Amino acid sequence: MRNYRVAIVGFGPRGLSLLERLAAVYRELAPGWGLAIDLVDPGEPGQGAHPADQPDHLLANTVSGQVTMFTDDSVRQAGPIDPGPSLMDWARAVGYRRFGSGFAQAQLGGEVIGENDYLPRSLLGRYFSYVYGRLLEALPPNVVVTYHRCLAKDVHRRPGGDYEVVLDSGVRFDANHVVIVTGHGDNDLTEADINLLNRTQALQAVNPRLRFIARVKPFSVLQSIPKDATVGIQGIGLTAYDIIADLTIGRGGEFHADADQRLHYRASGQEPRLVVFSRQGIPFCARATNEKGVGGLYKPRFFTRPWIDRIREERHRDTGSEQLDFDRDLWPVLVKEMCFAYRLSETGELDATDYEPLPRHRAIVEKLLFPFKGKIFDTDESFAAAVKQHVEDDVAHAKGGNVSDPVKAATDVLRDVRDYLRYAVDYGGLTESSHRAFLGEAVPNMYRLSAGAPKERNMELLALLEAGLLSFGPGPNAQLDLDEQQARFVLRSTRLGQPASRTFDVLVRARTDCAVELSGQTSPFLRNLLDGGIIRPFMNGAFSPGGLDVDSAQNVVDAQGRVQKRVWALGIPAEGPNFCTYVLPRVQVNSRFLQFSGRCAVSILADIDAQDAVLDAQAHRPEDVSIAVEQHDG
Structure with a gap:
């Protein structure tokens, strides 16, 4: 029996989905050849940006009943349907119950987890680990999975169309097909950020509380912020809500509801004061109470x-x-x-x-x-009152x-x-x-x-305003600077009738890089692929929106403009040619996440089957008959 090899570089949820589809398609195909699947990732299998060891106050942004890693009868052209439990189904099955705003495994007490509960991302990580274990237990015969707990370093073309995969552990192996699913990465800091970081570090002798945190990966970097600091959070989107939760709930503070379900905050005394600001100066709108069930969607009448x-x-x-x-x-x-x-x-x-x-x-x-x-x-006061009213109306x-x-x-x-x-x-x-x-x-x-956070997050925002621990920046488009005389950051208004300012000790950039900038990338793997000509940036004319160039089948395009039929890029590495790749697969909506995983798996295994058929035909070529005929004719 011949064996073929597929390398999946990066193994978060996207790689996990691809493994599930490869196994399902292989099982249905039942070929006469074996399959080796190499998974390359330094983290826990399948967890990616959702590690199970993160704090429970960091919540998923999709309700539990809508998240799944399995196909259902809504999914089209992605291989055989192979149902499995949603995040909610799994959490219930292993005994998690809701206790107030928290969740714990318990046989008694609490409430059954509902389809509209927002679960901690740590539980999401555990769900992904469960899915990985389930897949390994049910692997089809002649499918072998090897997990390399390290980073990939490079990929080289081999004569004949295969590829050599190089790992930073020193391991090298040949693969017939390579799939790049490296997920969230970090782009290089800009020159302005590097300059600001250097200036900040130089002034820490004057103000020991002074810090510039350009990335909140890992979230543990926030633990270095002193309780007597004032923190400026640049951006009021999803990452900002996580930062706020970590600097309040994560510091021992508690939210509690009164009889009218309005939240109030009980401080622990370990919280820094917070100033949140952004270009528009207003927070993300809250997600509404879900009335559409797990698979309900508005069906467009015009935008079709x-x-x-x-x-x-x-x-x-x-x-x-x-x-x-x-x-x-x-x-x-x-x-x-x-x-x-x-x-x-x-x-x-x-x-x-x-x-x-x-x-x-x-x-x-x-x-x-x-x-x-x-x-x-x-x-400043009139702007703050308007933002507060806007948030209250939105809630x-x-x-x-x-x-x-x-x-x-x-x-x-x-x-x-x-x-x-x-x-x-x-x-x-x-x-x-x-x-x-x-x-x-x-x-x-x-x-x-x-795409906002659960409504409870904006209710918490209002409670922190009431407690005096959080304030908004001085108007939209406030100008940020580092005052070297004060050794503090200064935020100055640009659109208020009466100029106003805020000062703070710590600047936290509340953003996540969702598009890969290949020209300025911290990942040695992607830099090496770019230098080797395996990949190139996606361009729309002279505009580079980020991401690897791929065709409509998600096969990467190399530096010479040639489509690499045995190399794919799925998810965030292809954010640029694709829009909004970072949402998790949903139940009963023909999730694009699952479609792409399935189409990639079908294409890979069909190509292997075709290769194997050619080798079979060559192996059974009747060369001895042709020789006998030639001798007879002579």
Whole structure:
């Protein structure tokens, strides 16, 4: 029996999904050849950015009933359906129960975990470990898995089409196919960040509390922040909520609810004071109470694939190019969908035929996008009061539900039509200038509206405001500087009638690199692949949105522009040609995550089967018969 080898470089959730699909497709194929699968990752198998040993106050951003690592009958063209437990199913099966806002394994007490509970990311990591163990126990015959607990260093082409994989442990092995699923990485710090870091370190003798934390990986870096420091958190998105939780709950503080379910904060005395700020100066909107079940999605009436195809054809006729302009071609119809969902929530029933949004609905959507547009704030206090009111209103809407509350029904559209948006923008679907504006301006706004934290996080934000432990920066677009005389960071207003400022000791950058910048990458593996010409950056004209260049099958494109049919990149390494690759697979929505894993697995095993058939034919070529014929003819 011949054996073939597949290398999966990176083994977080994406690699785990690929292993599951390879095993399922191999089992159905039942070939006459064996398969060796090498998994390369320094961490715990399958956990990736969700390690099981992280603090329990860091929560998953998707409700437990919607997260899965297994296929269901909604998944198309991804190999055989092989169901398995969701995160909720697994947590219940192993005895986890909810006790207030926490979760623990217990036979008695507490409450059964519900499909709409947001579980700690540590449990998510344990779920991934369970999935890995389940897959190993059920491997088909003649499939062998080897786990290399280290980093990959390089990949070299071999004559004949195979590849040599080089690990930093010194191990080298040949593979017929390589899949790059390295997940979240870190791009190099900018020159400005390096300069700021150096200046900060030089002033620590003057102010021992002074720190610049450019990355919160691992989260344990926050433990170095003294309790008597004031911390400036740059960014008010998902990472910021984790930082706030770590510096409050993680320091022993507690939130408790009163009779009206309003949260209040009981300090431990170990918390630093917090100043949060961003370009717009307002936090992400809260996720609403889920009323759609595990697989419910808003079904677009206007922003559909046939409509996108038609608009592409029109642009091609007009310009000779199928590339779209997001603001001109796509955004107006997304607004129409949001207005329709708003009106549908108000009425309960609405005919989409000849529907046009009412002016008041357009105005509502515009205000959701730009809540302070046209407003002038005279003082720091007036801006802070406006932001607080904005958060309180948003929490009230979130409690109303993502179907029953018109505002949240409208903003949830942006989450539910994500696959349609990918269909429009992926693989250079936008013009160069539009692509740049889409990522720089439209996406942050859409994420702020639709990809926020659970509503409880914004309720906690209000409680910290009330307790005097947290404040907002002085207006939008506040200017950050390091005052060397004070040896403190200074944040100065730029859009207030009366100038105001904040000073703080610690600057924490609340962001995660979600697009791989190959030209400035901390990963030696990706740098070596780039230097060796195996990969190249994805480009849309002269614009580099990040990520490896791949074709529509996710095969990487090398430095010479050749598609490498036996090398794939899935997930975050291909964030650039693909949009929004970092969401986990969901139940009953034909998850793109699972589709891509399945299509990759099907393609790999079909290619191996074809190779093996060729070798079989060569092995059974009747050479002795041809010789006998030649002798007879002579």
